[in-house]
Amino acid sequence: MKNQFSKSVMALLVSLLLPLAVLLLTLKVAAHKGTPDVVDVKLKAEHISSVDHSQFEILQQDFETPHDVTAACLSCHTGRDEEIMATAHWKWEREEEIPGRGVVSVGKKNLLNNFCTGANGNNGSCMRCHIGLGWKDKSFDFADNRNIDCLVCHDQTDTYFKQKGQGGMPATAETANSAYQVPDYPYVAQNVGLPKKNNCGICHFYGGGGNNVKHGDLEEALLSCTKEVDVHMAMDGPDMACIDCHTTERHNIMGKLYSVSSANTNRIHCDQCHTTTPHNDKVLDNHFEKVACQTCHIPIYAKANATKLYWDWSSAGLTDDHGNGYSEDDADGNHNYLSIKGNFVWDDHVKPEYYWFNGTVDHYLSSDTITEVPVKINSLFGAYRDSTAKIWPVKVHRGKQIYDTGNNTLISLKLWAAEKGEGAFWKDFDWDTAARLGMEYNNRPYSGNYDFIASEVYWPINHMVSPKEETLSCTECHSRDGRLAQLNDFYLPGRDYNKSVDYAGFGLIFMTLIGIVAHFFGRLVAYFKNR
Amino acid sequence: MEKVKIYSRFERFWHWTQMMLILLLIITGFEIHGTFEAFGFETSVRLHSAAGWAFLILTIFAIFWMLVTGQSRQFVPVRNNIKSQIMYYISGIFKKEPHPVKKTADSKLNPLQRIIYFGLIILVFPVQLITGFSYLFFHYPDKPFAFEGLEAIAVLHTLGAFLLVAFVLAHLYLITTGHTITSNLQAMITGYEELDEETETATN
Numbered sequence: 001m002k003n004q005f006s007k008s009v010m011a012l013l014v015s016l017l018l019p020l021a022v023l024l025l026t027l028k029v030a031a032h033k034g035t036p037d038v039v040d041v042k043l044k045a046e047h048i049s050s051v052d053h054s055q056f057e058i059l060q061q062d063f064e065t066p067h068d069v070t071a072a073c074l075s076c077h078t079g080r081d082e083e084i085m086a087t088a089h090w091k092w093e094r095e096e097e098i099p100g101r102g103v104v105s106v107g108k109k110n111l112l113n114n115f116c117t118g119a120n121g122n123n124g125s126c127m128r129c130h131i132g133l134g135w136k137d138k139s140f141d142f143a144d145n146r147n148i149d150c151l152v153c154h155d156q157t158d159t160y161f162k163q164k165g166q167g168g169m170p171a172t173a174e175t176a177n178s179a180y181q182v183p184d185y186p187y188v189a190q191n192v193g194l195p196k197k198n199n200c201g202i203c204h205f206y207g208g209g210g211n212n213v214k215h216g217d218l219e220e221a222l223l224s225c226t227k228e229v230d231v232h233m234a235m236d237g238p239d240m241a242c243i244d245c246h247t248t249e250r251h252n253i254m255g256k257l258y259s260v261s262s263a264n265t266n267r268i269h270c271d272q273c274h275t276t277t278p279h280n281d282k283v284l285d286n287h288f289e290k291v292a293c294q295t296c297h298i299p300i301y302a303k304a305n306a307t308k309l310y311w312d313w314s315s316a317g318l319t320d321d322h323g324n325g326y327s328e329d330d331a332d333g334n335h336n337y338l339s340i341k342g343n344f345v346w347d348d349h350v351k352p353e354y355y356w357f358n359g360t361v362d363h364y365l366s367s368d369t370i371t372e373v374p375v376k377i378n379s380l381f382g383a384y385r386d387s388t389a390k391i392w393p394v395k396v397h398r399g400k401q402i403y404d405t406g407n408n409t410l411i412s413l414k415l416w417a418a419e420k421g422e423g424a425f426w427k428d429f430d431w432d433t434a435a436r437l438g439m440e441y442n443n444r445p446y447s448g449n450y451d452f453i454a455s456e457v458y459w460p461i462n463h464m465v466s467p468k469e470e471t472l473s474c475t476e477c478h479s480r481d482g483r484l485a486q487l488n489d490f491y492l493p494g495r496d497y498n499k500s501v502d503y504a505g506f507g508l509i510f511m512t513l514i515g516i517v518a519h520f521f522g523r524l525v526a527y528f529k530n531r
Numbered sequence: 532m533e534k535v536k537i538y539s540r541f542e543r544f545w546h547w548t549q550m551m552l553i554l555l556l557i558i559t560g561f562e563i564h565g566t567f568e569a570f571g572f573e574t575s576v577r578l579h580s581a582a583g584w585a586f587l588i589l590t591i592f593a594i595f596w597m598l599v600t601g602q603s604r605q606f607v608p609v610r611n612n613i614k615s616q617i618m619y620y621i622s623g624i625f626k627k628e629p630h631p632v633k634k635t636a637d638s639k640l641n642p643l644q645r646i647i648y649f650g651l652i653i654l655v656f657p658v659q660l661i662t663g664f665s666y667l668f669f670h671y672p673d674k675p676f677a678f679e680g681l682e683a684i685a686v687l688h689t690l691g692a693f694l695l696v697a698f699v700l701a702h703l704y705l706i707t708t709g710h711t712i713t714s715n716l717q718a719m720i721t722g723y724e725e726l727d728e729e730t731e732t733a734t735n
């Protein structure tokens with residue numbers, strides 16, 4: 001009896017309790033999840049200026065021109081002009097190596113795109129975002145340090161603006177109007193400081209002719225947003241400024257945009273603050289090898305205002321009965337037709353597209369001919385096999401733009417002029433003249449024949465990082481039709497499988513079940529027969 | 532008929548722990564595979580890796596035990612009686628004929644079981660362990676040496692998983708084909724089964 005009892009206890013122990021204990025231990029191990037690192041960095045907003053500029057006599061004069069202010073700045077800040085004049089902010093081009101092409105000069109100065117097609121030749125309007133004073137035409141002197149606009153970046157009073165249509169000059173006594181007055185130079189000059197969000201944003205938010213047109217992840221809502229829009233810049237969060245990440249030494253600002261640059265240099269990486277193992281969790285941290293932080297942490301972009309996703313130039317130029325241009329809005333109040341620009345598609349809360357990206361980019365250079373449709377304005381290098389590439393979220397802006405059917409090249413357009421009759425498309429709506437003048441200004445040949453062609457440009461997404469609760473969950477990618485459905489140069493667990501193995505496997509299971517049922521049925525029949 | 536001890540304590544512990552782990556591995560594995568939803572993908576990944584480790588440790592203990600006790604010979608296939616065992620399952624069992632090969636403490640597996648279990652031990656388990664741990668450590672093509680991506684490993688691992696599912700199903704059914712419907716099950720729980728003592732000595 002006692003023997004029987006101890007046998008039962010032993011059976012319970014070895015056949016149930018101990019195996020259960022192992023199972024529970026396994027569950028416990030599986031439940032372990034690391035706690036993410038907490039980042040503690042000093043922000044630039046905490047920087048206290050070591051001097052009071054209002055005390056300096058040289059800044060108390062009645063400046064006639066912004067050039068005089070620059071000269072005053074440089075009289076103390078010696079050597080800064082050379083730093084500035086070496087940057088892409090000044091030159092609008094960089095010598096960079098494109099893999100397979102060698103060293104070329106790329107930048108806003110010489111590249112084409114599928115927004116307003118190109119800046120060069122439309123200086124009055126486009127060069128308003130140059131950090132110089134009055135790059136109105138080819139006569140602008142890049143060697144004259146008095147042409148540097150110190151104030152546009154360092155103004156803290158929010159009263160200094162470059163005037164529309166003046167190639168980067170603020171209003172003067174002659175050009176001032178109700179929208180743009182002559183700045184109060186002594187006031188502005190005595191209140192300079194490190195660039196704030198809106199110093200950068202005044203240009204970088206409005207590229208392409210309006211808020212958030214180009215980037216999709218950089219726009220005026222970031223000036224005062226919630227954590228849902230951007231955890232870094234949120235008012236209810238750390239309220240970081242651009243220069244907190246885009247750290248700057250001697251006017252060399254870290255970070256750059258791949259629509260106008262090529263090389264994997266001078267970049268900003270999340271791990272500067274967050275380390276390469278920020279989750280403290282193996283499964284998640286492993287992803288760092290192949291997946292950019294941005295991919296999971298920016299599930300959508302254009303979270304406040306819409307961004308342009310499609311731009312069809314071919315419909316531009318329609319006029320009303322009086323020969324004037326007009327506009328039409330979509331349901332959200334964004335333009336979907338402008339006579340000067342054509343048709344657009346806008347969207348907000350956009351899911352990015354995903355591509356391999358290793359930090360190097362090719363460009364359609366103005367000397368290139370068209371070899372593929374859609375024309376790739378730029379293309380991101382990278383592939384699964386490339387050990388330096390990661391999966392990156394990308395805004396792809398597609399469109400249709402004018403090209404030279406004779407020379408098979410994209411056309412640089414003359415879009416902007418101050419007055420009618422100068423041949424600018426936005427005033428005269430004449431494609432042929434605008435194409436001829438634009439090409440001429442850029443020293444490029446024009447055959448006289450044009451048509452419209454599809455094109456794409458790729459903008460990696462970096463801003464508008466979401467709170468961690470909104471990070472992508474595993475199955476956004478690890479599932480049959482997830483976000484990475486198009487990126488199939490590799491095996492992704494949960495998404496991929498071998499069709500034959502799956503058919504064979506499920507077939508085998510099915511056959512086994514059939515066999516079991518048939519056999520069991522046979523035994524049942526035999527049982528009743530033999531009874 | 533006499534109650535004979537055929538499964539030692541360790542064997543029973545091994546068997547039932549293995550059952551739980553393999554069940555967990557199958558459920559979580561096929562959720563990862565995208566076949567169904569169970570615990571949620573992330574939880575399944577964590578459970579699958581933890582269960583994989585537990586399975587590895589258990590397997591090492593089992594190998595150790597087999598070598599030390601010499602029980603490994605139980606799993607070596609034999610040539611005799613394969614045909615009569617097949618005939619038993621496809622005809623004899625329906626006519627209430629006795630099992631053609633007597634089960635004894637020294638020969639617990641019939642000739643067909645020997646083949647199947649031998650296959651599991653030599654093929655499926657090592658394949659699942661090796662591909663499983665490769666899957667775990669070498670996700671990416673160039674670290675620290677190159678596999679041709681993950682695909683070959685993942686597909687082999689999936690194939691092994693399907694074989695195991697089929698095995699488990701057949702195994703569950705065959706449990707009921709013992710001396711009585713539950714005698715096999717009872718044996719694996721208590722360790723004891725009623726065996727024909729006469730033939731036991733005969734085969735010894």
Ligand code: HEM
Nearest residue numbers: 553556557560561564576583659660663664666667685692
């Ligand atoms: C009874 C044994 C096992 C079964 C039935 C099984 C089943 C599966 C299945 C069906 C998959 C999905 C494969 C795919 O779709 O690509 C999978 C994935 C995986 N298995 Fe197993 N597995 C077993 C053992 C193991 C072991 C011992 C390990 C080792 C740790 C392991 C590690 C993995 C890993 C790492 C994955 C990829 C998903 C992830 O990262 O979690 N498996 N398993």
